[in-house]
Amino acid sequence: MVGAGPAGAMAAWRAAAGGRRVCLLERKSRVGTPVRCGEGIGLKGMTASLDIDKRWILATVSKACFVSPAGLRVTLADIDESYVIDRTVFDADLVERARDAGAEYFPHTPVTGIARREDGRYRCVTPRGAFDAPCVILADGIESNLARDAGWDTSLKLEDLESCAFCHVTHPGIADDTVCFHVGSGQAPGGFAWVFPRGKGRANVGLGVLGTFCEPGKARRCLHRFVESRFPGASADDEHCGGVPVGRWTRPLVRGGIMLAGDAARQVNSLSGAGIGYGLYAGRLAGDVAARACSGEGCDQGALQQYQKEWASGLGIQQDRSYALKSMLLTKNNDAFFDRIARAFARSDPKRLNYKSIFLRTFARHPLMMLKVLRLFR
Ligand SMILES: Cc1cc2nc3c(=O)[nH]c(=O)nc-3n(C[C@H](O)[C@H](O)[C@H](O)COP(=O)(O)OP(=O)(O)OC[C@H]3O[C@@H](n4cnc5c(N)ncnc54)[C@H](O)[C@@H]3O)c2cc1C
Secondary structure, eight states: OBOOSHHHHHHHHHHHHTTOOOEEEOSSSSTTOSOOSOOEEEHHHHHTTSOOOGGGEEEEEOEEEEEOTTOOEEEESSOOOEEEEOHHHHHHHHHHHHHHTTOEEESSOOOOEEEEOTTSOEEEEETTEEEEESOEEEOOTTTOHHHHHTTOOOOOOGGGEEEEEEEEEEOTTOOTTEEEEEOOTTTSTTSOEEEEEEETTEEEEEEEEEGGGOOTTHHHHHHHHHHHHHSTTOEEEEEEEEEEEOSOOOSOSEETTEEEOGGGGTOSOTTTOOOHHHHHHHHHHHHHHHHHHEETTEEOHHHHHHHHHHHHHTHHHHHHHHHHHHHHHTSSOOHHHHHHHHHHHTTSOGGGOOHHHHHHHHHHTOHHHHHHHHHHTO
């Protein structure tokens, strides 16, 4: 297992729980740091793969607020419960669970190359020595240099990559129970800005600029402008940048005895950029399938294909839909469109609004779009 983020740690946990000998190789000395994530996750995204531990939760969220390019606000007062979690605690905890199940964990162990040996096993080369295995799960994140070495085309089209900048903001205007999304070409071209509360008046504030609208330093400049205008006088710290793959999931997910999971396989909700839940789900499937396919005799590589089948018929469908919706909504300069939607809902009772009703009423006004959307859900 390469990479101890949510996808890799979950895969290691499941494969070890399935009775296999597992080595989890991680290049960082401390997993989960620095945090390159807004740390938001819905109840369903989390519980599809594991039960929630209260220690991970920084804030519990029940409201969502959408702000249009012209500043019109639409609030949903009763969304499915969602959380902002502490990824440093969460990622470390997942690794502990993998270890408790019997996985051996090797921090500070970057894998620098992967090669197939004559006996069909794979050799992961690290500065600490070589690790040989009949099956390797690559969960090495968005860069995934190892997937490229193993024969995958890991290049991302500009329209399939969000360039993000984010920081922590402390400000009295931050509501601890509300997530906010701001759209508009003036704030986050081709993407959106987010404010995810971390409790005690603090929030993860960030934004993504779609690759097609990006140039060096643009995401950071947009972030600084956004923070100054939205939270005047606020203190902002812990600033980082990172990329989110918002394209389609990688096909194939399995080559020989190598499987891809998480960001390495571009398994992310293409519309929202949320990848924690997808990574956990993919890691769970990959770990379970690997445990069944491997034995003392080696690995039945044909049996690994089950992973792609299960992914494709599960969250894979959801990702395909989110990709199609993103292509319709976020890739163009849609400011006027978003303002029209916001105007239609800005005076609605927040308690009566939900995502489904907004989607249905919006697309009902745009019959061509409605047809396209209906085709997605057939
Ligand atoms: C700015 C930003 C905000 C985001 N906000 C959200 C959010 O609010 N909600 C959400 O659900 N998702 C969010 N995401 C996406 C989410 O963070 C990722 O989808 C998720 O972390 C993917 O998990 P992973 O395990 O696939 O990869 P990662 O978490 O990236 O883990 C990969 C691991 O592999 C290790 N590694 C890499 N190369 C090697 C190597 N050669 N050898 C050994 N180890 C290696 C890395 O050190 C790392 O620990 C955000 C992403 C960004 C950039």
